[in-house]
Amino acid sequence: MPKSLHFLLNRLVKAAVVLGVVVVLNFLLIHAAPGDPAVVMAGEAGAADQMFVEQLRSQFGLDRPLYEQLGSYVGHIVQGDLGFSYRQQRPVAGLLLDRLPATVALTLSAFVLALICGVTLGVVAAVNVGRWTDSLVTVLALLSYATPIYWVGLMLVLVFSVNLGWLPAFGFETVGAGYKGWAWFADILRHMVLPVVTLGLFYMAVYARMTRASVLEVASMDFVKTARAKGQTEWNIVTGHVLRNAILPVLTVAGVQAGQLIGGSILVETVFAWPGLGRLTFDAVLQRDYQLLLGVFFVTSVLVIVFNILTDLLYALIDPRVELVR
Amino acid sequence: MNKDFCRAFARNKGAMVGLIIVGLIVLVALFADILFPASPWDMAGAPFTHPGDRGMLFGSDMLGRDIASGIAHGARVSLLVGLTSTIAAVTAGVTLGALAGFHGGWIDDAIMRFAELFQTIPNFVLVVVTVAIFTPSLTSIILAIAIVSWAPLARLVRGEFLSLSSREFVQAAITCGQSNTTIIFRHILPNCLSPIIVSASLMVATAILLESSLSFLGLGDPNAMSWGFMVGSARTVLRQAWWMSFFPGLAILLTVLGLNLIGEGLNDAFNPRLRRQRKA
Numbered sequence: 001m002p003k004s005l006h007f008l009l010n011r012l013v014k015a016a017v018v019l020g021v022v023v024v025l026n027f028l029l030i031h032a033a034p035g036d037p038a039v040v041m042a043g044e045a046g047a048a049d050q051m052f053v054e055q056l057r058s059q060f061g062l063d064r065p066l067y068e069q070l071g072s073y074v075g076h077i078v079q080g081d082l083g084f085s086y087r088q089q090r091p092v093a094g095l096l097l098d099r100l101p102a103t104v105a106l107t108l109s110a111f112v113l114a115l116i117c118g119v120t121l122g123v124v125a126a127v128n129v130g131r132w133t134d135s136l137v138t139v140l141a142l143l144s145y146a147t148p149i150y151w152v153g154l155m156l157v158l159v160f161s162v163n164l165g166w167l168p169a170f171g172f173e174t175v176g177a178g179y180k181g182w183a184w185f186a187d188i189l190r191h192m193v194l195p196v197v198t199l200g201l202f203y204m205a206v207y208a209r210m211t212r213a214s215v216l217e218v219a220s221m222d223f224v225k226t227a228r229a230k231g232q233t234e235w236n237i238v239t240g241h242v243l244r245n246a247i248l249p250v251l252t253v254a255g256v257q258a259g260q261l262i263g264g265s266i267l268v269e270t271v272f273a274w275p276g277l278g279r280l281t282f283d284a285v286l287q288r289d290y291q292l293l294l295g296v297f298f299v300t301s302v303l304v305i306v307f308n309i310l311t312d313l314l315y316a317l318i319d320p321r322v323e324l325v326r
Numbered sequence: 327m328n329k330d331f332c333r334a335f336a337r338n339k340g341a342m343v344g345l346i347i348v349g350l351i352v353l354v355a356l357f358a359d360i361l362f363p364a365s366p367w368d369m370a371g372a373p374f375t376h377p378g379d380r381g382m383l384f385g386s387d388m389l390g391r392d393i394a395s396g397i398a399h400g401a402r403v404s405l406l407v408g409l410t411s412t413i414a415a416v417t418a419g420v421t422l423g424a425l426a427g428f429h430g431g432w433i434d435d436a437i438m439r440f441a442e443l444f445q446t447i448p449n450f451v452l453v454v455v456t457v458a459i460f461t462p463s464l465t466s467i468i469l470a471i472a473i474v475s476w477a478p479l480a481r482l483v484r485g486e487f488l489s490l491s492s493r494e495f496v497q498a499a500i501t502c503g504q505s506n507t508t509i510i511f512r513h514i515l516p517n518c519l520s521p522i523i524v525s526a527s528l529m530v531a532t533a534i535l536l537e538s539s540l541s542f543l544g545l546g547d548p549n550a551m552s553w554g555f556m557v558g559s560a561r562t563v564l565r566q567a568w569w570m571s572f573f574p575g576l577a578i579l580l581t582v583l584g585l586n587l588i589g590e591g592l593n594d595a596f597n598p599r600l601r602r603q604r605k606a
Contacts (some may be wrong), residue, residue, distance in 0.1 A: 018443060018446055018447070021443055022447060025447075025452075029455065029456065029459055030459075032459075032460075142583065142586065142587070143579075143583065145582075145583075145586060146531070146579050146580075146582035146583035146586055147575075147578075147579050147582075148535055148538055148539065148542070148554070148557070148575060148578050148579070148582075149539075150539065150542050150557065150558075151557055151571065151575035151578065151579070154557065154560075154561065154564055154571050154575070155571075155572070155575070157564060158564060158568055158572075162564065162565055162568075256445060259445075259446060259447060259448035259449055259450075259451075260448070260449060260450065262448050262451070263448050263449060263450025263451055264450070266450065266451065266454065266543075267450075267539055267542065267543070270542075270543065271561065281451070281454065282543060284458075285454065285458050285543055285544060285545060286544060288458065290458070290459055293454070293455045293458055293459070294455060296451060296455070297447075297448070297451050297452060297455045300448040300451045301446075301447050301448060301451075303448075304446060304447065304448055305446070308446065
């Protein structure tokens with residue numbers, strides 16, 4: 001079997017295990033919730049009379065033993081049925097799929113921005129270690145590391161939308177503007193600037209600090225001295241030799257933090273009324289729509305796993321020593 | 327704690343700044359009732375008072391509540407949640423990590439897979455779902471934060487236990503026939519305290535951020551005034567009253583920054599070799 005295929009299979013098996021546990025966790029959370037789930041569901045549907053509760057109980061098999069219930073729950077999920085949101089009067093899966101593209105666009109853009117800017121800042125700091133640029137990067141990183149992400153969003157709105165009027169404060173596009181083609185695309189891009197920067201800023205700080213430390217460590221190694229002795233330019237040494245090695249731990253951390261990135265998008269989407277999963281989560285919290293919340297947990301877990309596989313592949317691409325087997 | 331350690335910590339400017347910030351916030355939290363005797367939920371003046379006007383340092387909100395009073399009382403919630411959830415997470419993390427590192431074998435495998443899982447799933451989403459389902463209260467918030475925070479610490483402790491278990495002094499203790507409890511608590515644990523303390527101090531900061539994010543989404547304890555709730559309720563009136571979200575957010579920023587600085591100072595003081603490297 002080719003090594004890459006083996007690697008992919010290995011990852012997929014791992015992913016399936018994680019998903020399995022998430023499904024069980026979801027199931028347990030429903031059952032651990034205070035109150036009878038049938039009564040809760042009836043309440044959500046707005047009709048809590050005894051007949052309806054009994055009907056729900058047999059419809060969802062709540063009168064059967066727990067392991068049977070788990071079995072049928074898993075069966076439903078395998079078929080793509082994540083439950084029904086009584087509040088929104090729609091299947092949960094459909095609601096989530098509608099919102100997925102906006103969240104993926106936001107998190108991916110923020111991730112790419114954070115990685116590029118963070119690594120650049122980290123390298124700049126490491127090359128100028130001990131000078132004012134280094135201190136500046138360190139202080140900026142410390143500050144953005146400590147700032148609540150939603151507050152950054154609000155402050156950016158205050159400055160760039162309310163005071164300067166440069167960028168739109170919320171939404172995905174200008175409602176009712178009727179833009180077509182490029183103008184439509186540009187309009188969305190303008191709406192994306194503040195949310196993407198808000199979400200990316202925190203991770204930029206994380207990556208900058210990691211890159212700085214990692215570059216400093218790699219730069220003291222023998223192969224770097226050899227490269228320098230051979231008379232390579234400083235630019236070549238940093239980009240060709242040091243960075244290629246130093247970026248690996250940064251990528252590992254980036255993969256591990258994918259879950260946090262998606263969690264952060266809930267807050268950012270709430271601030272900017274961004275029509276993604278996060279906004280949906282906020283509404284579900286307000287309405288106590290448990291089915292929808294558990295669906296969000298499931299879908300975000302899937303997203304994290306996809307993200308992890310992607311960073312693993314990226315890792316293998318950068319470091320040829322990593323044979324795609326583990 | 328020896329003299330060298332204290333001296334190294336005291337010489338670290340960042341750590342001292344952090345200590346002063348956190349010290350001030352602790353004082354404000356302790357004396358909130360004396361500084362602002364009235365309930366932070368009560369009307370204290372006209373709505374939308376600008377900061378500095380009518381004796382209100384940070385202004386008032388749309389219901390005329392004093393922002394400064396809210397911040398002082400909110401400090402209690404932040405510190406309480408930060409501390410207790412960290413204690414819970416540290417207890418769980420150290421216990422599981424020690425168990426995994428000391429016993430090895432399938433126990434180790436099982437615990438580490440479990441920890442890995444908790445590091446993969448989206449933490450914040452799990453916290454939100456858990457708190458929403460179990461109705462928001464200080465207890466459910468603290469537990470939910472602890473549930474998503476223990477895993478990195480367990481991995482760290484396990485690593486320390488693995489490396490310390492093979493050292494001579496531990497081997498000697500085993501040969502002498504000392505009980506597992508004695509070996510764990512008297513020989514190994516004291517030697518991995520420093521990384522635990524550093525992680526714990528950073529964990530308090532993360533827990534405070536998590537709690538504030540929950541409150542921002544409306545999942546805070548409805549009976550306790552908290553910084554995240556203040557920012558969240560100010561969101562809709564951002565254009566009219568910037569100060570309503572600015573000051574509580576600044577309070578969170580300063581607290582978390584202070585705790586992070588202390589954590590780094592502790593790390594540097596515990597690892598003198600690292601400190602020299604960083605300066606080089």
